[in-house]
Amino acid sequence: MTNHDAKQDDCALCQEEGGELLWRDDFCRVVLVDDADYPGFCRVILNAHHSEMTDLPPAARHCLMATVYAVEQVLRDHLHPAKINLASFGNVVPHLHWHVIPRHADDRHFPNPVWGSAMRDQAVATRPALQRDVIKAALTQGILEARRQCPVP
Numbered sequence: 001m002t003n004h005d006a007k008q009d010d011c012a013l014c015q016e017e018g019g020e021l022l023w024r025d026d027f028c029r030v031v032l033v034d035d036a037d038y039p040g041f042c043r044v045i046l047n048a049h050h051s052e053m054t055d056l057p058p059a060a061r062h063c064l065m066a067t068v069y070a071v072e073q074v075l076r077d078h079l080h081p082a083k084i085n086l087a088s089f090g091n092v093v094p095h096l097h098w099h100v101i102p103r104h105a106d107d108r109h110f111p112n113p114v115w116g117s118a119m120r121d122q123a124v125a126t127r128p129a130l131q132r133d134v135i136k137a138a139l140t141q142g143i144l145e146a147r148r149q150c151p152v153p
């Protein structure tokens with residue numbers, strides 16, 4: 001069994017939310033990353049301190065990924081990106097978290113990763129302000145549906 005409460009004193013994601021909290025339960029949370037170049041950039045963060053997906057039992061891996069997919073679907077539905085980038089590194093903060101990044105063909109780095117070389121000074125098009133309340137409501141609905149199909153173990 002995964003210990004949902006396992007925390008480490010020296011880990012930023014054990015001590016802080018890691019962004020503006022959009023949704024959470026006992027298992028994981030979804031935060032909005034403060035990045036003006038990437039509105040809607042979210043992270044799905046496991047609450048317990050584990051560094052690798054294979055540290056989790058299979059049911060917990062599936063539950064975490066079901067949450068990631070629910071976030072991806074909401075961002076696709078509401079922001080209509082050209083592409084969603086999913087990434088998990090943890091080289092700097094080795095606490096399981098998935099980046100869910102809506103990408104547009106004219107954004108600062110496209111087609112490079114957002115951590116790669118910038119292709120332009122800023123996005124070509126100005127995008128409408130993120131409707132946080134709408135996104136939050138859709139995330140809640142989407143993740144609860146994902147939980148019914150793939151419950152927290």
Ligand SMILES: [Zn+2]
Nearest residue numbers: 011014049095
């Ligand atoms: Zn941690």
